Amino acid sequence: MLQAALDLLDRxxxxxxxxxxxxxxxxxxxxxxxxxxxxxxxxHLVLDAYRSKAARDIAAPLTGDLRTDLQTHLGRLAFTLIxxxxxxxxxxxxxxxxxxxxxxxxYRQTLLKERRQAVLDILTAGRARGQVRADxxxxxxADAAFGAIHHRLLLTKEPIDGYFIAGLAALIVGGLxx
Amino acid sequence: MLQAALDLLDRxxxxxxxxxxxxxxxxxxxxxxxxxxxxxxxxHLVLDAYRSKAARDIAAPLTGDLRTDLQTHLGRLAFTLIxxxxxxxxxxxxxxxxxxxxxxxxYRQTLLKERRQAVLDILTAGRARGQVRADxxxxxxADAAFGAIHHRLLLTKEPIDGYFIAGLAALIVGGLxx
Numbered sequence: 193m194l195q196a197a198l199d200l201l202d203r204x205x206x207x208x209x210x211x212x213x214x215x216x217x218x219x220x221x222x223x224x225x226x227x228x229x230x231x232x233x234x235x236h237l238v239l240d241a242y243r244s245k246a247a248r249d250i251a252a253p254l255t256g257d258l259r260t261d262l263q264t265h266l267g268r269l270a271f272t273l274i275x276x277x278x279x280x281x282x283x284x285x286x287x288x289x290x291x292x293x294x295x296x297x298x299y300r301q302t303l304l305k306e307r308r309q310a311v312l313d314i315l316t317a318g319r320a321r322g323q324v325r326a327d328x329x330x331x332x333x334a335d336a337a338f339g340a341i342h343h344r345l346l347l348t349k350e351p352i353d354g355y356f357i358a359g360l361a362a363l364i365v366g367g368l369x370x
Numbered sequence: 371m372l373q374a375a376l377d378l379l380d381r382x383x384x385x386x387x388x389x390x391x392x393x394x395x396x397x398x399x400x401x402x403x404x405x406x407x408x409x410x411x412x413x414h415l416v417l418d419a420y421r422s423k424a425a426r427d428i429a430a431p432l433t434g435d436l437r438t439d440l441q442t443h444l445g446r447l448a449f450t451l452i453x454x455x456x457x458x459x460x461x462x463x464x465x466x467x468x469x470x471x472x473x474x475x476x477y478r479q480t481l482l483k484e485r486r487q488a489v490l491d492i493l494t495a496g497r498a499r500g501q502v503r504a505d506x507x508x509x510x511x512a513d514a515a516f517g518a519i520h521h522r523l524l525l526t527k528e529p530i531d532g533y534f535i536a537g538l539a540a541l542i543v544g545g546l547x548x
Contacts, residue, residue: 291465300525304525329533332538336518336541339520340513343521348513366544
């Protein structure tokens with residue numbers, strides 16, 4: 193059911209706005225009643241679909257080098273954002289989170305919190321190895337990482353490519369370093 | 371006319387969505403025809419109003435210390451974003467820029483470009499004084515600065531306060547430093 197939702201979210205003629213519980217049920221071969229037994233509405237289903245996609249596509253074994261680990265992680269995150277029609281769908285979801293307070297709260301408590309925690313885990317591991325200043329604010333660094341990527345995706349429309357991700361990881365690791 | 375627009379944009383019962391050319395004309399004591407002689411529509415007027423506000427409220431004399439100058443600049447920018455009803459209005463304008471391609475293009479070519487250039491000017495001055503690595507990517511640093519602030523404003527809803535701005539300036543200056 194999650195994969196059916198992801199397939200539809202990546203289609204230009206569907207996306208987040210066009211997605212219906214009916215279409216996900218049809219594509220995954222389950223009844224609408226079954227779908228609704230797991231998720232009360234489309235918003236919950238879509239956030240769970242992206243949580244499973246992120247857990248599958250973004251996580252990578254840590255090497256122990258902070259810059260390598262952050263760059264790999266942000267690169268994989270960026271790829272999930274710009275692959276296929278994802279940029280448009282992620283933009284729609286971000287807009288929905290800003291416009292609809294209850295969806296925004298759910299988004300903050302699930303997908304956004306988990307994505308942020310994954311970056312904080314990498315930074316915390318670097319701090320434990322002495323690669324990060326003791327007084328550095330890891331939350332600010334996580335905001336700078338996500339914020340810069342979202343800023344390009346939503347507003348500036350500049351490329352989110354390997355050069356950008358490498359520069360962003362270098363900036364943040366340099367800014368945190370002892 | 372610009373000040374009349376700003377006054378209305380900061381009102382809870384108006385904001386960007388509720389603003390009309392009629393109301394700006396009434397408040398500033400000019401005819402609608404006069405208003406339309408200067409701006410073809412509300413979007414152009416609002417962007418010019420924010421451009422004038424930013425030029426007036428954000429610019430500060432440079433001290434020659436990169437961290438101080440960046441922190442002062444971002445702090446003044448943050449204050450214009452969170453003062454009165456500005457957070458809601460800036461969110462509405464950001465949403466409009468994402469949803470409406472022609473407004474988005476205008477926003478990128480005017481207000482966003484100027485705000486970005488002001489930060490780049492501070493970073494470039496720091497580089498000329500040898501406080502920034504020669505190979506550092508200043509555009510990435512500007513994206514991290516704006517992105518982190520917008521990320522909190524739009525998505526995480528965490529405070530955009532003096533601690534956050536100081537941490538952000540420290541991260542970026544540290545990441546750029548030689």
